Amino acid sequence: MVKVKGVKIGEGAPKICVPMVGMHEEELLEEAKMIKGLPCDLVEWRADFFQQVMDLERVKITLESIRGILPELPIIFTFRNKREGGHQEITSYYYQKLNETVMEAGQVDLVDVELFSDAELVENLVKAGKRNKVALIISNHDFQKTPPVEEMTRRMLKAIDAGGDIAKIAVMPACAADVLALQEATRQMKEDYGKGPLITMAMGGLGLITRLSGETFGSALTFGAANQTSAPGQIAVKELRPIIELLHDKMKKSE
Numbered sequence: 271m272v273k274v275k276g277v278k279i280g281e282g283a284p285k286i287c288v289p290m291v292g293m294h295e296e297e298l299l300e301e302a303k304m305i306k307g308l309p310c311d312l313v314e315w316r317a318d319f320f321q322q323v324m325d326l327e328r329v330k331i332t333l334e335s336i337r338g339i340l341p342e343l344p345i346i347f348t349f350r351n352k353r354e355g356g357h358q359e360i361t362s363y364y365y366q367k368l369n370e371t372v373m374e375a376g377q378v379d380l381v382d383v384e385l386f387s388d389a390e391l392v393e394n395l396v397k398a399g400k401r402n403k404v405a406l407i408i409s410n411h412d413f414q415k416t417p418p419v420e421e422m423t424r425r426m427l428k429a430i431d432a433g434g435d436i437a438k439i440a441v442m443p444a445c446a447a448d449v450l451a452l453q454e455a456t457r458q459m460k461e462d463y464g465k466g467p468l469i470t471m472a473m474g475g476l477g478l479i480t481r482l483s484g485e486t487f488g489s490a491l492t493f494g495a496a497n498q499t500s501a502p503g504q505i506a507v508k509e510l511r512p513i514i515e516l517l518h519d520k521m522k523k524s525e
């Protein structure tokens with residue numbers, strides 16, 4: 271279990287995270303104000319959407335303004351590279367600098383680091399996370415396909431071995447068997463390897479069930495949209511919340 275600002279990821283019902291995808295500061299602040307009224311547990315700033323992400327001072331100022339609007343919610347900071355489905359590509363050097371700067375600024379609770387980054391970079395960011403008391407999600411995204419179950423579990427185990435507090439995998443299914451493979455990899459990680467917390471999802475409409483069924487299979491967090499999605503298959507947080515709650519209540523009652 272990972273506890274951030276009182277939110278227990280990996281205990282009870284899956285937590286709901288809303289991505290912030292504004293390209294400019296004003297848009298982000300509007301999004302933050304809207305999120306204030308939404309039934310979510312965390313927010314994720316997808317900084318690869320932000321047009322001024324190459325300006326570290328701007329990033330820090332924007333983060334402070336977001337925090338000003340959302341003082342209580344845990345914030346995940348994510349720069350998603352293009353090769354993993356993000357909107358911009360930056361050098362490894364800048365990726366490290368950006369994530370370290372944000373961790374040192376003290377406004378975020380979690381940082382998402384891509385597993386397939388340079389090994390030394392991951393190591394440095396794990397150390398920076400520990401130094402700054404920021405939890406690390408080590409993630410992998412495949413927007414083309416769903417790897418075999420063993421490969422998905424191998425990646426999640428590697429993410430935890432590398433020092434991730436949370437392992438995350440997002441894949442693209444082509445058929446129902448792919449969706450089942452993602453669920454099975456999640457189940458094996460939780461029940462057979464005893465590892466977690468995990469965040470897993472199959473993307474697109476076909477994978478939607480995986481965004482709802484985390485409590486059954488072992489995914490501790492799910493992403494729901496405010497008004498713009500950050501990945502295919504996300505549904506609105508207002509639609510997501512009652513489903514997550516229904517499953518949680520009924521599962522508890524029939525224990």
Ligand SMILES: O=C1C[C@@](O)(C(=O)O)C[C@@H](O)[C@@H]1O
Pocket residue numbers: 289314316348350382409411438440471473493500501502504
């Ligand atoms: O990694 C993830 C998961 C995600 O890709 C999804 O499919 O919901 C959405 C991203 O914003 C987040 O960083």
